Amino acid sequence: MSTMIIDGTNKATDAADKDPLLVGLGQRVKLLRARRGIPRRVLAEAADVSERHLANLESGIGNVSVLVLQQVAQALDCALAELLGDETTNSPEWLMIRKLLQGRGQADLQTAHRALADIFLDMPHAGQRNEHIAFIGLRGAGKSTLGQMVAARLNRPFVELRAEITRLAGCGPMEIQALYGSNAYHRYERQALEETLQNHKSCVIATAGGLVSDAGTLDLLLRHCLTVWLQAEPEDHMNRVIAQGATPHKLGRREAIDDLRLILESRAAFYAKADFSYNTSGKTLEEAFAGLMSAISAHQPLLFT
Incomplete structure (x- = not known):
């Protein structure tokens, strides 16, 4: 060994x-x-x-x-x-539930999750979910830019969740992380989402890329919002982030792309919980917006009636 x-x-x-x-x-x-x-x-x-x-x-x-x-x-x-790979060993009930789910496919697990959510959570009906449209995905996918355009087309308020976090905390996300740690940041993020849903009967929300790392906040988003995963190729993510003024990776672009791929790999299964996905790569802003609106309309035509 x-x-x-x-x-x-x-x-x-x-x-x-x-x-x-x-x-x-x-x-x-x-x-x-x-x-x-x-x-x-x-x-x-x-x-x-x-x-x-x-x-x-x-x-x-x-x-x-x-x-x-x-x-x-x-x-x-x-x-x-x-970290050790087994979080379901702390009670007989956990063990029995794990046994029931062991070896099941993704479809069966989704069915089980929906059944448990119906039992334990306040689930809004589909019409209520459509009142809030939320965009998730890595930074540089177009959540803020396209989100504002969608909000304007639907005549709804646009909410940048990072700005709400800053308002609640009195400092930006990076300062929250540095001063108080990631746990505090996730608490502010959850509070910002809860207040946004309470204060806006309808709106369009752009989330931070790491929201999916907190299962509770992600579940809240999925239960109350029509959720769209905005995707892009890694190179496009990087170019857009740099265009926003971010400093390139100190070890070089190739290492930065590799880090981005790893982050995407670790989050992809969580992003995939969205109602549907839309890829913005290879499109002009106008093409991306038109295609996104068509995708939203195809998924929820009642939004445009």
């Missing part, structure tokens, strides 16, 4: 020597970090471990202590069991 002591001095050089448990653990940490959009340096600082130590953990060569793993889990705002 490959091991690493706390200072990270022993490393495995052959992938075949890596322990499968450590490899799986490292992959889950890496994907959870990517899903939340947290750079490795930031996570290492939040977990109070060295960046080198965290890099070894993500590479599958870090045989870390339970206490260090707990620090990483807390920094990722998840249960330690989630």
